[in-house]
Amino acid sequence: MDHDNILETNGLNHWFGAGEVRKQALFDINLTLKRGSFTVLMGPSGSGKTTVLTLVGCLRAVQEGSVTLLDRQLNGATEAELVALRRRLGFIFQAHNLHESLTATQNVMMGLQVHRGVSDAKAQTAARHALDLVGLSDRVSYLPANLSGGQKQRVAVARALVGNPALVLADEPTAALDKDSAAEVVDLLKRMGAERGTTTLLVTHDNRILDRADCILTLEDGRIVRVDDRH
Numbered sequence: 001m002d003h004d005n006i007l008e009t010n011g012l013n014h015w016f017g018a019g020e021v022r023k024q025a026l027f028d029i030n031l032t033l034k035r036g037s038f039t040v041l042m043g044p045s046g047s048g049k050t051t052v053l054t055l056v057g058c059l060r061a062v063q064e065g066s067v068t069l070l071d072r073q074l075n076g077a078t079e080a081e082l083v084a085l086r087r088r089l090g091f092i093f094q095a096h097n098l099h100e101s102l103t104a105t106q107n108v109m110m111g112l113q114v115h116r117g118v119s120d121a122k123a124q125t126a127a128r129h130a131l132d133l134v135g136l137s138d139r140v141s142y143l144p145a146n147l148s149g150g151q152k153q154r155v156a157v158a159r160a161l162v163g164n165p166a167l168v169l170a171d172e173p174t175a176a177l178d179k180d181s182a183a184e185v186v187d188l189l190k191r192m193g194a195e196r197g198t199t200t201l202l203v204t205h206d207n208r209i210l211d212r213a214d215c216i217l218t219l220e221d222g223r224i225v226r227v228d229d230r231h
């Protein structure tokens, strides 16, 4: 694989169910993400967007075709290798999934729990820094209940970025946000791309985000039907 590429899939097919209800969800998905790029995956509900993210995020086993992530082939990788790869990813979901009983800082520290051997003091410093990046340095001790929707989503972004991931996988992260908060989240991810080489693959229906994408992939019924490369 080209070393400028963080991710490549080739001929990726996926099925759900067994026997009579077995149904193909993905057909021949071929995609390439260049280091530092910001790619948007679009498509109607049920078109397969989340399935793609979970496959390339090592959250689901590859059935057919190949996925190469960070120069590692996922097919045939051991569980230990998959765990090591997952540590280099940052996940952001539509629902922010914050722990209601933990402060913003503690929630962001959870993003480092998967990194063995990080002391609490170091994790806290890193969490504060990540919250600073997302503009929440004055909210570090707040509980989620006392944050707005946009602020909670920014905590989730900080949690995804705190481990300095090579690839951020975001599933409709701006769906619950107003226009300004959505733009802030996207701008932040783009800045991470420019400053740290972080690559982003983001699922959205949100037209406001498309202007900022380097590449837009459109899924329909499990197939990539359009590739709009802006370079």
Ligand code: ADP
Pocket: 016, 017, 025, 043, 044, 045, 046, 047, 048, 049, 050, 051, 052
């Ligand atoms: P999207 O994220 O674009 O809305 P999904 O990737 O969630 O789409 O789903 C793609 C297709 O696969 C849909 O037809 C959906 O019903 C089906 N599907 C997704 N997850 C499962 C599952 N765990 N079991 C059975 N079918 C599933």
Ligand code: MG
Pocket: 049, 050, 051, 171
């Ligand atoms: Mg989905």
